[in-house]
Structures are given as structure tokens and as C-alpha cells.
Amino acid sequence: MANKPLSVFVTTYNNGRTLPACLESVKWADEIIVLDSFSTDDTLVVARRYGALISQQMFIGYGPQKQSALTATTHDWVLLLDADEALSPDLQKELRQVLADGPVADGYEMPRQEQMFWRMYHPGTRMNYYLRLFDKRKGLIDDMPIHAAPKIQGSVTRLSSPLYHYGETNIHTKVEKINAYSSGLVADKVRKHRWGIRLIMIVYPPLFFIRSYLFKRNFLNGWAGLINSVIAAFYVFLKYAKLYEHYQFAKYGKGLLPDDAPPLPGEYQPGTGEET
Incomplete structure (x- = not known):
């Protein structure tokens, strides 16, 4: 119809x-x-x-x-x-x-x-x-x-x-978004039990840069394309770095800090992307 x-x-x-x-x-x-x-x-x-x-x-x-x-x-x-x-x-x-x-x-x-x-x-x-x-x-x-x-x-x-x-009108906005998004995805990745995190942090970001800059033809966008591809690769790294951090907090807590280290304000809460 x-x-x-x-x-x-x-x-x-x-x-x-x-x-x-x-x-x-x-x-x-x-x-x-x-x-x-x-x-x-x-x-x-x-x-x-x-x-x-x-x-x-x-x-x-x-x-x-x-x-x-x-x-x-x-x-x-x-x-x-x-x-x-x-x-x-x-x-x-x-x-x-x-x-x-x-x-x-x-x-x-x-x-x-x-x-x-x-x-x-x-x-x-x-x-x-x-x-x-x-x-x-x-x-x-x-x-x-x-x-x-x-x-x-x-x-x-x-x-x-x-x-x-019109979501990424300047570099500051782009970086703010990937910081917020990467924190927001930690809980989802924990739920999916992602493995091989350290290997992903090493291998995936440079591959993602190549994919973005060459295969998606971001080189046609001049320096803006190069900057965007670098930030996109960092976003991939950040997602898994924060996931790794979550597991380290869960495993060690404050165990790797000096015994006499005083508690600090604004302590990061793993998996939330927020500070207390």
C-alpha cells in the first residue's frame, strides 16, 4: 500500500x-x-x-x-x-x-x-x-x-x-565522547567475558588505524582524516584498557599501593567511569 x-x-x-x-x-x-x-x-x-x-x-x-x-x-x-x-x-x-x-x-x-x-x-x-x-x-x-x-x-x-x-565538530568533543563511551562499555564487556585483553590492546588499535585511514579512505580527508583515525584507534585501545583496569581493581583492590598510603578523594570506581 x-x-x-x-x-x-x-x-x-x-x-x-x-x-x-x-x-x-x-x-x-x-x-x-x-x-x-x-x-x-x-x-x-x-x-x-x-x-x-x-x-x-x-x-x-x-x-x-x-x-x-x-x-x-x-x-x-x-x-x-x-x-x-x-x-x-x-x-x-x-x-x-x-x-x-x-x-x-x-x-x-x-x-x-x-x-x-x-x-x-x-x-x-x-x-x-x-x-x-x-x-x-x-x-x-x-x-x-x-x-x-x-x-x-x-x-x-x-x-x-x-x-x-554533526556530532564531532571539534577534537575536544571527539575525545570527550570516546572517554565517556569507553567507560560506558566496560560493564557490557565484563558481562560478555572478553578474553585476550592484553593481546587486543597491543594488536587491535594499529589494525584499526589502518582500517580507518586506508581501507575506509580517511586519507582523502587530509589532516582531519589522519587525526580522526588516530583518535579512533585510541578509542579501541581505551575500551580494552579500561576493561583491563576493571579486572585489576577487582583482583588487587588497593593491594598494590603502599600500606601506609592515605585514602585519596576522587577514587575511581572500576566499571563505572565515575569518581566518588
Whole structure:
């Protein structure tokens, strides 16, 4: 059946800077759902400007939060967007054509073109594809602690036009994100009983750099591509370094510190990424 109505769902927290571009790119949708985690900036003002249906709840994790927003949608066909993403004009046309003609698959992946610090990805860079448009009757959002994404039971195909991402507009933001993400993934990796951590720390980061810089063609992005690939390799290292640290804390506690060492404020709590 053609002319499928579309619900767009977005989770937000203090995204007033990027949300206008996000919602402007989907203002033609039949419904926009915004689930906010009690923003203190103008996020809600922006959402109301675009006629979004707004609700608020405390942040309960990336996957559960997105699933809550998905549950609030009323149409079968839904589009997941992050608040720092926007559909390119060509992708808007492509999506609207799919919905007008009637989808031939249960889900659609789209390439994401990243802003990499001071520039956008070179078009020749190999972009990652993300499942964002799907029939919600066929799936839900997974429970990954960080990179939560839709999982569907059905056929998936790809669109050709890019989704723009404005999540890493400078090096400081990029490094902050990988620090937070790597801490957030420790508990998940502990649960999965990862082994060979020391070998992974030695071998995987340089291989990941080669994959990013050469095989994904980040060299086309000049110095921004080199910097990005180095940070990406460090992110891989950091995930497993923090996992190793978790096991060392669990094994030794304070046993490797001098007996007469006084307790220090701000002691790191293994596996939480937080300080007391």
C-alpha cells in the first residue's frame, strides 16, 4: 500500500544548537516525537516550534530511552534520528519517494556523512550505513549501553543519499565522547567475558588505524582524516584498557599501593567511569 505515514522519533538533552537542523529536515513528516531528558537550554522551544509531540523522562540508558520514544509513535513506519543529525535534501526526496511508492523492504539503511572537525567527510570516504527507517512491527531498539540501534526481523535494503551528522565538530568533543563511551562499555564487556585483553590492546588499535585511514579512505580527508583515525584507534585501545583496569581493581583492590598510603578523594570506581 502506498503513501505510508511516517513518525519521526528523537531523544534529546540540551540539543538546542543542533536540533533546529534536525527537525527542519523532517518537518514534512506526519508526526515528530521528542522524548527529552529535562533539558535546561532551548531544546523544548525548538521542538515546539516544529510541532513535535513532547514528553520528558529521566535518562534510563541509550537503548531504553530510544525504545520509550519509539513506543510513543503512532504510525507503523518510523524514522530514528539523533538530535545532532539531519537528512540531506537528496535523502529527504529518497525517503518520501519510498513512502509514496510503498516500501519494498522492512527496513532501510542510509549512509552517514560525518562532520569531521573543520570539514565534512570527503564524498569518496567509505561511510558507515545505519538502519534508521523501518516498520516498527518488525523490530525494536536493542539494549546496547552506548550505540543502541534498531534490530528488525525482516528484509533490509540501502538508500544512496547521505544522512548528515554533526556530532564531532571539534577534537575536544571527539575525545570527550570516546572517554565517556569507553567507560560506558566496560560493564557490557565484563558481562560478555572478553578474553585476550592484553593481546587486543597491543594488536587491535594499529589494525584499526589502518582500517580507518586506508581501507575506509580517511586519507582523502587530509589532516582531519589522519587525526580522526588516530583518535579512533585510541578509542579501541581505551575500551580494552579500561576493561583491563576493571579486572585489576577487582583482583588487587588497593593491594598494590603502599600500606601506609592515605585514602585519596576522587577514587575511581572500576566499571563505572565515575569518581566518588
